[in-house]
Amino acid sequence: MPKKFFEVDFPMIVARKIHNIKTKPPLSKPLIETHSTDSLLLDGHSLDSDRYCIIGADLRDIPTLEDKLKKFQINPELPTLFLSECVLVYMSPEQSSRLVHWIAETFPTAMFINYEQVNMNDRFGHIMIENLQRRQCNLAGVDLCQSLDSQKDRFLSSGWESVNALDMMTVYSMLPQEDVARIERLEFLDEKELLQQLLQHYCICWAVKDKLNLGLSQIGF
Structure with a gap:
């Protein structure tokens, strides 16, 4: 069983995905078993939970990508x-x-x-x-x-x-x-x-x- 899933997409796409997660109980319910909905949303372009994290970033900008992954405690x-x-x-x-x-x-x-x-x-x-x-x-x-x-x-x-x-x-x-x-x-x-x-x-x-x-x-x- 994977310890955690990380997803990376452009910030604009991530914002839409986060909106869908927050407004659709089948998507949000698994994430808020140990969190409140508000505490999941760290900013407009990122969402983190124990098992799933989605980050808005440009994969061509590696220094920024690396900083964001470290912020959400990815373990290399x-x-x-x-x-x-x-x-x-x-x-x-x-x-x-x-x-x-x-x-x-x-x-x-x-x-x-x-x-x-x-x-x-x-x-x-x-x-x-x-x-x-x-x-x-x-x-x-x-x-x-x-x-x-x-x-x-x-x-x-x-x-x-x-x-x-x-x-x-x-x-x-x-x-x-x-x-x-x-x-x-x-x-x-x-x-x-x-x-x-x-x-x-x-x-x-x-x-x-x-x-x-x-x-x-x-x-x-």
Whole structure:
């Protein structure tokens, strides 16, 4: 059982999330068992409880991020799992590399799981990029999404001990067939080839540092 969950997002997004937590009992009730609602809200962009903390910060501003995490008493010596879903791709390669390097230096026993685009240098990838650009969505870090190797290199060059990566089509093909059949019954697929192309352009990449020798490098599919 994890000791505590920390969530980081832009301050404006965090403010909306905190509002939803405070106004929806299914979200707030688990947090106020040992706190009053007012004592949970430390300021407009952060909320803390025994098991969950949400912080408004820009991941590109590492000194401020570090200060806020220390304020809420994160313990870098504990084994820590980092989860990122289509986040690093919106940073420049230099910014995302600085972030994952800082994590590797600060947390000696950690795993970083990153889900985002891959194989973006083919025609399908170019169409994805063009569609996002038309919506004013700039993938500043797309250069690191060219292949599974480029995804892994970001971590290997930033102090992580071992890294693995799979595209989501490979992950999908590894699921038990009864689960695949159940999923496909729930969501009727009349464009299976399109789904396969889409899954080939997303990946899951996981990097490990294991000072405590917990066998984290053995975790995989």
